[in-house]
Amino acid sequence: MLAYGALASWAARRRESLTACSALYSPFRRLSRKRYRLRPRSPLANASASSVPGVSILRPLKGLDTNLYENLESTFTQEYPNYELLLSVADERDQALPVARELMTKYPHVNCRIVIGEEVVGVNPKVNNLVRSYREAAHDILWVIDSNVTVHPGTLARSVDALVGPPSTTPPKRRIALVHHVPFALVTEPRIGSRIEEAFLNTNHAKMYIAINTAAVDSCVMGKSNLYRRSDLERVNGSLKPIPSSNSMAQPGPCGLPAFGRFLAEDNMIAGALWHELGDRHDLACDVARNVVGNMSLSDYVLRRARWIRVRKHMVLVATLLEPFTESVVLSIICATSLGYLFAVPYWISICVHFALWVYVDLDVYASLAGHPLPSNVRWQFMSAWAARELLALPIFLFAMFGSEVEWRGRKYRVLRNGEVARAEPSGSWFQRFRVPKDYEPVDTGL
Incomplete structure (x- = not known):
């Protein structure tokens, strides 16, 4: 008993x-479950073009990303009546150009154009590639979406809904300045690194990403797919210092997208600037950014994870x-x-x-x-x-x-204390550096 x-x-x-x-x-x-099990159709999808905000979709291209045709096509088929599509390439010989031109021929009704040539404003090649498109965009609302991402046709309409918000007589305490999407990995190559990346993005990363953004204690954004206003970005510079309480004021010095070319994680820095400098907040939309994972080895996966940990270490050490x-x-x-x-x-x-x-x-x-x-x-x-x-x-x-x-896109960088990066000088291993002869003066032995 x-x-x-x-x-x-x-x-x-x-x-x-x-x-x-x-x-x-x-x-x-x-x-x-609450956010992603139900994705209602937005009323903006069937509205007239004159009654909805215009959107400029910016897609930076470099080479033949995995599933590139389908990725780009997903933005040609958005169910939204008023948008333009700008495809940016740094080099006129880029292999992505034939794919882009083929899609432009297939969808002649879509307002799309190709912007060739980068403008070097910093060490970040993605920002350098986007600067010209950023300046030529016709609309204030920008949707920056990576070339290895595919999205549902209703994504843009639902995202604009989240950014603009429902009509209300009482303005919210903190307006929405950025809408982003949780990445969801799709694997086309059965390599071990690709599989591990898929498991990471679709479970642990997604779980923590949703939890942190729901708690909304601070900015936490991954730049696979982001919507924000150019007029907001033109007021911030990445200093993360609050702007004095005037709605029309901007930070001193260079602002806008070029100001973020000095950061490797420009996506999170832009989000952090909108959060801290303007005092606005973000919203996580109910759609996902389907990130097509290419041919990734185990070492590729390890170095990729290590890269972003090192960047975060210099930006948010305690976290x-x-x-x-x-x-x-x-x-x-x-x-x-x-x-x-x-x-x-x-x-x-x-x-x-x-x-x-x-x-x-x-x-x-x-x-x-x-x-x-x-x-x-x-x-x-x-x-x-x-x-x-x-x-x-x-x-x-x-x-x-x-x-x-x-290392990012074949180039080595050194992460600085404030989250900025600088090109790393090539150097050998510690053993090679140890063997480098010193600049000693020769001694005359008299022999």
């Missing part, structure tokens, strides 16, 4: 701990240092130790329950973003990549924290 009572007591304590764990993970499921405590492996150790100490729950039970709940939430987030559960034909491949992602998270973080050089 005593044994039974002890067993019942232990079972009750375990149920309490599991209930607490479930309560910890359930908000992620609710957030993703970056806390990142390991949002990962499943570190949390499982903390959770198992705590439950073992407080409730005498065996470690193996805590860890098994923790990962079961973690996988359940991640797959539920995936289903909400994709619009369907994980397909059975890729289930084991996806789960293997998911496990590899979770196990690699801490080693990659530690590797990234000890270094400030990053």
Whole structure:
């Protein structure tokens, strides 16, 4: 009887701990389901062109990105009555140009033109490529969307809805200055790095991205697909210092897109500037930016993750240092130790329950973003990549924290303390630098 009572007591304590764990993970499921399970058609899709705000879509192109034709075509087929499409290339010999011209022939009714030639305003090649299109855009609302992203035909209309907001006699305390979309990865190449990137973007990244932007404590934006007003961007410069309380005032010195050419993560800096300098906020739209992942090796994946950790380290150090405590492996150790100490729950039970709940939430987030559960034909491949992602998270973080050089599009940069970047000078390994002869004066030995 005593044994039974002890067993019942232990079972009750375990149920309490599991209930607490479930309560910890359930908000992620609710957030993703509420926002992404239902995507209503916007009334702007059927409105007349004169009754809706005009939008200039800016797409920077460089080379033949995976699925480039379908990616670009998704902006030619937007269900929105008043937009123009500007396709930017830095070089007139770029391989993306024939694809762009073919689509212009296929959709002659779309107001589209190609802007050739970059304007170097900083070290960021994407900004350099976009500056001319930015200046030539006919409309105030800009939709900057990467060339490896495909979107639903109703995305623009719903995004403008979110940016402009419903008519109201009482203006909101903080207006919406930027609308962005959570990336959702699509894999076309079955390489291990591509699979791990897919698992990362569609589970852990999406989960944290939605949670942080729902809490709206600070700006957190990824620049795959962003809408904002050029008139707002012309008032900020990336200093993140609030503008004095006048609606028409701007920061001193250069402002607008060219001012952000000195940053590698120009997307997050633009979002941060609109947030901190103007005092406005962002909105996460109910559509996803379908990011087509190309041919990525394991080393490509590791270096990509390390690159952005190093950038974040120099921009938001405290938040970056806390990142390991949002990962499943570190949390499982903390959770198992705590439950073992407080409730005498065996470690193996805590860890098994923790990962079961973690996988359940991640797959539920995936289903909400994709619009369907994980397909059975890729289930084991996806789960293997998911496990590899979770196990690699801490080693990659530690590797990234000890270094400030990053490589992007074949060029090396050094991340500076304020989030800016500078071109890194080529250098050899530490052993080669050690072997470089010093400038000693020769000694006459008299021999």
